Structure formats: structure tokens, C-alpha cells
Amino acid sequence: MAHRGRLNVLSNVVRKPNESIFNEFSGIEPSDEGTGDVKYHLGMNYDRPTPSGKHVHLSLAANPAHLEAVDPVVLGKTRALQHYANDEKEHHRSMALLLHGDAAFAAQGVVYETMGFHDLPNYTTGGTVHLIVNNQIGFTTDPRFARSTPYCSDVAKVVNAPIFHVNGDDVEAVNFVCQLAAEWRQTFKKDVVVDIARAKAINEGQGIDWPTAEGLALGSLLLEGKHVRLSGQDVERGTFSQRHAVLHDQVNETQYVPLNDLRPYQAKFSVCNSSLSEFGVLGFEYGYSLVNPNSLVLWEAQFGDFINNAQCIIDQFIASGETKWLQRTGLVVLLPHGYDGQGPEHSSGRLERFLQLCNDHPYVYPPPEKMARQHQDCNVQIINVTTPANYFHVLRRQIHRDFRKPLIAFTSKSLLRHPMARSSLAEMTGDTTFMRYIPDPHPETLASPEKITRHILCSGQVYYALLRAREQNKMDHVAISRLEQICPFPYDLLSQHIDKYPNAELIWAQEEPLNGGAWTYVAPRIRTLMNHSKRHEGKTAKPATRLPSASPATGNKKQHIQEEHDLLSQALIGQIIEPKKVVSGVPVWE
Incomplete structure (x- = not known):
């Protein structure tokens, strides 16, 4: 099952002690046995007594937030239980039960793939009972924009599974149909689907300078006659309630798009809540971007973590399409990314994987003619910006150049409303441009450049954590600079700046583990850069990161905070x- 409603199932179905659940809410001490996960991803085994006096073994599989990804895992586990119980022919003693959301069932390809096991001799489990919790909306996406069939359950028709539609507000009817479905499966050993439909409901209630900067960038391009298309799951409102690109009349359901009402002769703004798909939708937007180079096409993931569902499109098309087929695209991929204590499924867009695809040479310092062509020669651009103004400029830069390259933008969730992440209008007008590298402004509170002993390079939202900790601990010997564009690597700007601090040790700081993030990409390039500097030849940068990890982030809030304090x-x-104390979330060491 998905994560929504899982705590209810854990408590009331598999009888996890409520004390354990409440303890997870209050926070538990970090464990030496693993990184953990958020409470609504956890599974449990339980032998539940029945009214007849018998016991039924219930096994709720642990799952990620990647919707439906656990489906084949459940079937594989069921088949194994049948094998070890000599039940592979009768399929009488073990059964798979899958709980789905309506939008995910209709859109996630793994649902169809799992359905395909239905009658394969080596994969069948003798039928699966599918329960669809259908609230007739996919987060904020209306069913009309989430699927092309009348019912979310129609995909089950490929295996001729019976489909029961039942009113979720009629408890007795739901109970009757679920019993009927179980009897069907047990009698005929075939899949069966129960579509439990409820009245339409918004299932989550979810300054604004960052979204305003985005609106200004898109609106200004529309006024210049450039078509803009923004697609992805819940992009109309924005996953984090930040965008509100479409206003809905709650009485008559009419829609109003402010960015389509700027001037009579502007270009069209298309904002599209997509189906709950990454692979298919990203491929669609890539194809859309190929037709007109003077349009800005953006695809936004709900969370950056879910981009791995579209890895084939990234590898085979976006990163290598120009090299293989001379097929250029200016597609923008927006990946919400950042370590905010939300667990391994809502923290990382896997920056390291994108950087591994970049084709620039880490050990060759570009000569002047190559330096001037870095953006033309690269296969993909990767940014992790820290200011609304830079986000504004980089979106406009995609259109205002005479060539097209894919842009992978890692966007912070916490900076959407962070009081320090603000830009003035002056930073977006006049001769201002995108800043690939932002050196420390070196305020008066810092020591003179010769007395700076640590020069920290970083990218993304970790900058503000470092800045607050520096200020709280009154560290006047530390400079902090930002790499806003990671690829192509801004050798020209860094080479002009690192010699400003001749006695400083160079540090690379990142939120991600040592085996993730940008470190493996920037380390050899920083070494190449330093070997061409006047004051730092032969030196290398040192990393300040989380420890190497198989999982991108911990699901334990206390461990998350401890890891952040350690890397700071x-x-x-x-x-x-x-730290001796923590003041407003900032560690104090003295």
C-alpha cells in the first residue's frame, strides 16, 4: 500500500502498538543498525487472531514513497511463501492484497507490469485482490487530466479481472464487496479489483519571493512572445502550495490562469497537471521541446527523488540525444531537492547521478577558447541556486541564448519561504544576469582576506545553514562562497577568487553523503583549478559531508539533526x- 493511511493500517489492522507509533512522532535516538525511514514507510508482521479462534499471518511490506513500486515486491514475497509451503499449484494458503490510489493505479507503469504476472506459470500467485482507495483526485489533479479512461481501474481489463465499483461512504456495501472479492480470488484464483469511490476530497492541506521570481521569469517571456509550457504532477498549484498558477472557482469550477491574461497579444502559457507518471510524461515533454527552440518547456518532479522512475529518458535522450542524433533540446527539468529531515524518499534528486553524465574533462583546465564555449560544448547544464534572482535569470537565459542545452535545476523546498532567501527587484532588472558563482561578500564582521583560514565552497540550501552557524558562533576567519552552476564548472570565476584568500584551506560542504551530491564531480575539478592558481598550487579541497550511505537520507529526525550539526x-x-547548545536550530560550539 501507499504511505497515505498507513499509520491507520499499522495501528488497526496489523496492530502495531500505538505507543510505538507515538514514540516515532516524538523522535527516537539514532540507531547503529541503519538510517531508518519515516514512520509511514515502515512495515510489520503480525499473527492476528480471528473470531473462529484461528490465526492469520499478516505481513505489511515496507515501501518507499515511489507509488506502486512495492507492488511486484508483494507478489514476489507471496510466491515465495507459496513455494516454501508447497502451495504453488493450489495457491490456497497465501494471498497478495494490494492497496492503490486512484491516480497511481491509472498512471504508474509498474501497475500494468505487475498485472502481467497474473497468468504466467512462474510468477502467478493465484490471483491478487486490488483495493483502490479512490478519492477522485490525484493530490490536486482532477481525473480529467490524470487518465484517458472513464475509470481509474480500467487497466485491470487487460487481464479480464472483475471490477467492483462501490460507494466508499456505504460501509456495509464496502464490507460486502470486499468479502465477495476475497471469495472470488479464493474460488477462481484470479485477480479482482474493488474500486472504493468516495466524494471528491482534497487529501492534504498544504515573502513568496521564490515563486514570485518564477512567475516574473515566465510572465516576461510570455510578453516577449515566447510560448511557455510547465508540466508535471500538481504543477498548477505546486507540490508545496507555492505556485497557484491556476485559480479555481469553487462554485462553478471555472478556471483562471493569471499568466494568460497579461496582454492581448502575449504568447500562450500552458500549465498542465500531468498523470501520475514520470517516465512517460518526461519523455512527452522532451518530445514537445524538440519542435520549437523559441519555447520554454519545463517539467517539474513532485519531489526530485522520483526522477529515477524516468532514468531511461534522462540517460538515453536528455543527456546524450545531441551527441548521438544531433537532436538539441532546451528542456528544463525542475527537481525539488534538499535535506530537511523528510526521510529517504523526499530529500534527494540524486545530484551525483546527473553530474556523472556530464561530458567535461575533470583534469584539463580549459584554454581561453574552450572557456568561452563551455556552455556550447557541454551536454547538460546543472544548477543548484540559492536566490530567487538567480532562478529568475537562469530561466530567461534558456531562451535568450542562440543555442539550446538541457537544464537540470535542483530547487530547494525550504528556500521557498526562507526569510534569508530573498531578492530585490533591482537584482532582476537592468544589466543583472545569472551568477554562476557567488563569492562571499566579505562583510565587515569578517577578518581581512589574509587572515581567513577556511574558505568553504558549497551549493544550494546548505549555504544558509553554514551562514547562520558562522554568524551565531561569531567565526570571523571563515569565508563561504556559492557554486550556483555546478556544470559546466565555472573555472574562470573561481580562478579569479580563490587567490583572494591565500592562507585559507579550501573546503567543499554539502548536505548529501560523501558518496552522493556534487563532491565526486567537483573534487577533481577543484584540484585542476588549484593547480592553475598562484597561491594554492598542489593543494586539494577537503569534504564536509554526511557519512557514506546506501540510503540518500535518514528517516530519523534526531539523527538528521545530529548529522547536520556534524557536517556544519x-x-x-x-x-x-x-554543540554545547542549540539556539533557534543553530548549533553553538563555544
Whole structure:
């Protein structure tokens, strides 16, 4: 089953003690046995007594937030249980039960693939009972824009499974149909689907300078006659309630798109809540972007973590399409990314994987003629910006150049409303442009450049955590600079700046683990850069990161905070030191 409603199932179906659930809400101490996960991803096994006095073994599989990804896992586990119980022919003693959301069931390809196991001799489990929790909306996407069939359950017709539609508000009817479905499966050993439909409901209630900067960028391009298309799951409102590109009349359901009402002769703004698909929709938007180079086509993931569902489109088309087929695209991929304590499924867009696809040479310092052509020669651009103004400029830059390259933009969730992540209008007008590298402004509170002993390079939202910790601990010997564009690597700007601090040790700080993030990409390039500097030849940068990890992030809030304090002390002090106190979320070491 998905994560929504799982705590209810854990408590009331598999009888996980409520004390354990409440303890997870309050936070538990970090464990030496793993990184953990958020409470609504966890599974459990339980032997539940029945009114007849018998016991039924219930096994709720742990799952990620990648919807429906656990489906084949459940079937594989069921088949294994049947094998070890000598039940592979009768399929009488073990049964798979899958709970789906309506939008995911209709859109996720793995549902169709899992249905395909239905009658394969080596994969069948003797039928699966599918329960669709159908609230007739996919997060914020109306069914009309989420599927092309009348019912979300229509995909089950490929295996001729009976489909029961039942009113979710009629408890007795739901109980009757679910019993009927179980009897069908047990009698005929075939899949069966129960579509539990309820009245349409919004299932989640979810300054604004960052979204305003985006609106200004898109609106200004529309006024210049450039068509803009923004697609993805819940992009009309924005996953984090930040965009509100479409206003809905709650009385008559009419829609109003402000960006389509700027001037009579502007270009069209298409904002499209997509079906709950990454692979298919990203491929569609890539194809859309190929037709007109003077249009800005953007696809936004609900969370950056879900981009791996579209890895084939990234690898085979976006990263290599120009090299293989001379097929250029200016597609923009927006990936919400950042370590905010939301667990391994809502933290990382896998920056390291995109950087691994970049074709620039890490050990060759570009000569002047190559430096001027970095953007033309690269296969993909990768950014992790920290200011609304830079986000504004990089979107406009996609259209205002005479060539097209894909742009992968890692966008912070916490900076959407962060009081320090603000830009003035002056930073977006006049001769202002996108800043690939933002050096430390070196305020008066810092020591003179010769007395700076640590120069920290970073990218993305970790900058503000470092900045607050530096200010709270009154560290006047530490400079912090930002790499806003990671690829192509801005050798020209960094080479002009790192010699400003001749006695400083260079540190790379990132939120991600050592085996993730940008470190493996920037490390050899920083070494190449330093070997061409006047004051740092032969030196290397040191990393300040989370420890290497198989999972991108911990699901334990206390462990998340501890890891953040550790990497901040690594970056600012040079070693891991426990803070003596924490002031407004900022560690204080003195």
C-alpha cells in the first residue's frame, strides 16, 4: 500500500502498538543498525487472531514513497511463501492484497507490469485482490487530466479481472464487496479489483519571493512572445502550495490562469497537471521541446527523488540525444531537492547521478577558447541556486541564448519561504544576469582576506545553514562562497577568487553523503583549478559531508539533526564536535 493511511493500517489492522507509533512522532535516538525511514514507510508482521479462534499471518511490506513500486515486491514475497509451503499449484494458503490510489493505479507503469504476472506459470500467485482507495483526485489533479479512461481501474481489463465499483461512504456495501472479492480470488484464483469511490476530497492541506521570481521569469517571456509550457504532477498549484498558477472557482469550477491574461497579444502559457507518471510524461515533454527552440518547456518532479522512475529518458535522450542524433533540446527539468529531515524518499534528486553524465574533462583546465564555449560544448547544464534572482535569470537565459542545452535545476523546498532567501527587484532588472558563482561578500564582521583560514565552497540550501552557524558562533576567519552552476564548472570565476584568500584551506560542504551530491564531480575539478592558481598550487579541497550511505537520507529526525550539526562543525571547525547548545536550530560550539 501507499504511505497515505498507513499509520491507520499499522495501528488497526496489523496492530502495531500505538505507543510505538507515538514514540516515532516524538523522535527516537539514532540507531547503529541503519538510517531508518519515516514512520509511514515502515512495515510489520503480525499473527492476528480471528473470531473462529484461528490465526492469520499478516505481513505489511515496507515501501518507499515511489507509488506502486512495492507492488511486484508483494507478489514476489507471496510466491515465495507459496513455494516454501508447497502451495504453488493450489495457491490456497497465501494471498497478495494490494492497496492503490486512484491516480497511481491509472498512471504508474509498474501497475500494468505487475498485472502481467497474473497468468504466467512462474510468477502467478493465484490471483491478487486490488483495493483502490479512490478519492477522485490525484493530490490536486482532477481525473480529467490524470487518465484517458472513464475509470481509474480500467487497466485491470487487460487481464479480464472483475471490477467492483462501490460507494466508499456505504460501509456495509464496502464490507460486502470486499468479502465477495476475497471469495472470488479464493474460488477462481484470479485477480479482482474493488474500486472504493468516495466524494471528491482534497487529501492534504498544504515573502513568496521564490515563486514570485518564477512567475516574473515566465510572465516576461510570455510578453516577449515566447510560448511557455510547465508540466508535471500538481504543477498548477505546486507540490508545496507555492505556485497557484491556476485559480479555481469553487462554485462553478471555472478556471483562471493569471499568466494568460497579461496582454492581448502575449504568447500562450500552458500549465498542465500531468498523470501520475514520470517516465512517460518526461519523455512527452522532451518530445514537445524538440519542435520549437523559441519555447520554454519545463517539467517539474513532485519531489526530485522520483526522477529515477524516468532514468531511461534522462540517460538515453536528455543527456546524450545531441551527441548521438544531433537532436538539441532546451528542456528544463525542475527537481525539488534538499535535506530537511523528510526521510529517504523526499530529500534527494540524486545530484551525483546527473553530474556523472556530464561530458567535461575533470583534469584539463580549459584554454581561453574552450572557456568561452563551455556552455556550447557541454551536454547538460546543472544548477543548484540559492536566490530567487538567480532562478529568475537562469530561466530567461534558456531562451535568450542562440543555442539550446538541457537544464537540470535542483530547487530547494525550504528556500521557498526562507526569510534569508530573498531578492530585490533591482537584482532582476537592468544589466543583472545569472551568477554562476557567488563569492562571499566579505562583510565587515569578517577578518581581512589574509587572515581567513577556511574558505568553504558549497551549493544550494546548505549555504544558509553554514551562514547562520558562522554568524551565531561569531567565526570571523571563515569565508563561504556559492557554486550556483555546478556544470559546466565555472573555472574562470573561481580562478579569479580563490587567490583572494591565500592562507585559507579550501573546503567543499554539502548536505548529501560523501558518496552522493556534487563532491565526486567537483573534487577533481577543484584540484585542476588549484593547480592553475598562484597561491594554492598542489593543494586539494577537503569534504564536509554526511557519512557514506546506501540510503540518500535518514528517516530519523534526531539523527538528521545530529548529522547536520556534524557536517556544519566539519565545515566550519574542521572536526566533528558536539554543540554545547542549540539556539533557534543553530548549533553553538563555544
